[in-house]
Amino acid sequence: MERLEEYFKEITWQKEPQNLYNPIYYTLLQGGKRLRPRLVFMSTKLFGGNLTEALHPAAAFEMLHNFTLIHDDIMDNADIRRGQPTVYRQWNGNIAILSGDALATLALQEMLHTNAKSDTVIALSKLLAQTSLEICEGQQWDLDFETQQTVHIEDYIDMIRNKTAVMLAGCLKAGAILSETSVTNQNAIYDFGIYIGLAFQIKDDLLDVYGDDTTFGKKIGGDIRENKKTYPYLRALKDSDNQQKKDLQYYFSSSDFDEKQKFEAVKTIYQNLDIQKKSEQYIDSLVSQALAILQNINCPEQNKQPFRDLAIELSCRTK
Amino acid sequence: MERLEEYFKEITWQKEPQNLYNPIYYTLLQGGKRLRPRLVFMSTKLFGGNLTEALHPAAAFEMLHNFTLIHDDIMDNADIRRGQPTVYRQWNGNIAILSGDALATLALQEMLHTNAKSDTVIALSKLLAQTSLEICEGQQWDLDFETQQTVHIEDYIDMIRNKTAVMLAGCLKAGAILSETSVTNQNAIYDFGIYIGLAFQIKDDLLDVYGDDTTFGKKIGGDIRENKKTYPYLRALKDSDNQQKKDLQYYFSSSDFDEKQKFEAVKTIYQNLDIQKKSEQYIDSLVSQALAILQNINCPEQNKQPFRDLAIELSCRTK
Numbered sequence: 001m002e003r004l005e006e007y008f009k010e011i012t013w014q015k016e017p018q019n020l021y022n023p024i025y026y027t028l029l030q031g032g033k034r035l036r037p038r039l040v041f042m043s044t045k046l047f048g049g050n051l052t053e054a055l056h057p058a059a060a061f062e063m064l065h066n067f068t069l070i071h072d073d074i075m076d077n078a079d080i081r082r083g084q085p086t087v088y089r090q091w092n093g094n095i096a097i098l099s100g101d102a103l104a105t106l107a108l109q110e111m112l113h114t115n116a117k118s119d120t121v122i123a124l125s126k127l128l129a130q131t132s133l134e135i136c137e138g139q140q141w142d143l144d145f146e147t148q149q150t151v152h153i154e155d156y157i158d159m160i161r162n163k164t165a166v167m168l169a170g171c172l173k174a175g176a177i178l179s180e181t182s183v184t185n186q187n188a189i190y191d192f193g194i195y196i197g198l199a200f201q202i203k204d205d206l207l208d209v210y211g212d213d214t215t216f217g218k219k220i221g222g223d224i225r226e227n228k229k230t231y232p233y234l235r236a237l238k239d240s241d242n243q244q245k246k247d248l249q250y251y252f253s254s255s256d257f258d259e260k261q262k263f264e265a266v267k268t269i270y271q272n273l274d275i276q277k278k279s280e281q282y283i284d285s286l287v288s289q290a291l292a293i294l295q296n297i298n299c300p301e302q303n304k305q306p307f308r309d310l311a312i313e314l315s316c317r318t319k
Numbered sequence: 320m321e322r323l324e325e326y327f328k329e330i331t332w333q334k335e336p337q338n339l340y341n342p343i344y345y346t347l348l349q350g351g352k353r354l355r356p357r358l359v360f361m362s363t364k365l366f367g368g369n370l371t372e373a374l375h376p377a378a379a380f381e382m383l384h385n386f387t388l389i390h391d392d393i394m395d396n397a398d399i400r401r402g403q404p405t406v407y408r409q410w411n412g413n414i415a416i417l418s419g420d421a422l423a424t425l426a427l428q429e430m431l432h433t434n435a436k437s438d439t440v441i442a443l444s445k446l447l448a449q450t451s452l453e454i455c456e457g458q459q460w461d462l463d464f465e466t467q468q469t470v471h472i473e474d475y476i477d478m479i480r481n482k483t484a485v486m487l488a489g490c491l492k493a494g495a496i497l498s499e500t501s502v503t504n505q506n507a508i509y510d511f512g513i514y515i516g517l518a519f520q521i522k523d524d525l526l527d528v529y530g531d532d533t534t535f536g537k538k539i540g541g542d543i544r545e546n547k548k549t550y551p552y553l554r555a556l557k558d559s560d561n562q563q564k565k566d567l568q569y570y571f572s573s574s575d576f577d578e579k580q581k582f583e584a585v586k587t588i589y590q591n592l593d594i595q596k597k598s599e600q601y602i603d604s605l606v607s608q609a610l611a612i613l614q615n616i617n618c619p620e621q622n623k624q625p626f627r628d629l630a631i632e633l634s635c636r637t638k
Binding site (some may be wrong): 014016017019020059071074075094095098099100101102104105106108109118119121122125126129130133136137140142143144160279 | 335336339392393394413414416417418419420421423424425427428431437438441442444447448451452455456458459460462463545548
């Protein structure tokens, strides 16, 4: 992982035009969790692949992830990301569109420069493209849900599968492809990634309500302010009585409320419905499904422990 | 080329979410000149490659081109493209960002599915990525020039090289790579593409002043209204006396003028400086350089005629 940080510093040489490349350096060097490259390395290690070569797919997925953040922040009018102004705010919308486009292309270039068999490079590049497309689909569902009257929990799960989980699953599959393990193993580790990805996102939804501004890196309560239909909200709607449903829909129908007051009111309804606990139980069930898949993966048992730790870490995180 | 039109109809099956895919179908099925896929096919034919397989790189470059249009139209606040509302206007900015992102990814998927040797597929994909990145750079220079006091003609040429010419050159090189011709030939046809690409863009600049709304497909005078520093403008600045320079800079310093009056005033200065003729002479010199490169390409002479015709067609077009 240190190698990745060094690598990002190396590739961010001075390149023109600065208004295109500076936002990219700004974003890549901000850090963040580096969860995606970590998954590529972990999976490569699990299946006994070449860790040195994993640097390129790892960097590629981290770049793809950062590209989606730059563009999402425009669409969400987001001010802060990782405790710093978003590219969209620090520069402007046009620069954010364009530097995002360039970063998506750099991700692909990175993947195409993986030093592996040509067929492996093609498989990795197809995986990157498929991941990128599914993320776009997820983001569009997310935008559609904003104006859609009724959103079923199942539709929400499909959306976050695309928007969040496929990238984590893709990172794990990349390590598996690079290691030339069986297609069965490739698909199993992908499915493991889907389940922990769903758990990760629902934990994210919870942190937006119950997290801490300072550790979370973005402002708490943003989803409620923006009337985002997250898992806690949809679960609350499902479990609520008529009055609670009316109240929830009332608060999520406008942006004219006092922000703090709205946040507290929604939180009270959640509390009456035991939403935090229910959401955590759902997260646990997703993690259990992930662990069951892991158990069936054909590889040395002792290699699997970091994946068990990861599943727990992602579902118990505070940031 | 008919095969491409059929192909675009075939691949535009109903896919969800509609707000992501409908703008893509809308754009791809609008037609346009289809210049880029035509170049891929022409070059494949020139070097004796497999025309059936050329369909994928041809479609990929047309998709990449359309992706850049969707995003450029957001950045330029453009209302009309190919005589129809831009995606940005027909839907909205967020949908335009996202469907553009998806289309760029579909372009890559298309390229990766070319049925050729793995090394050829990788070379084609690297070419697509390099082209895409250079186009982003060109677009950023273009945005930078809007607020930059002084723009030298050489800088402008560098900008349109990236923004327009590399895509045409890339299409020609794609046909050459697919045909497995020599690297010397690959680079020569690329350079030919750069020269005709520059000629094509400067012709575009001229059509914005001297073209016809109905045949050109977009509104005439847009560059002047938006204070775009095009070749005619920069050439006029260079050749003007002090008073003309002051007048030009005055008109290009604000958007508060009556649109028609400003257009006529600028056109009068251009006329006094013989800008139309000078620009056309410059276009001719670019075409001559392209033809000189063509002459040195090592392939059957009789195959070259369509390229000579193309160079003339692009530099004398009215739309």
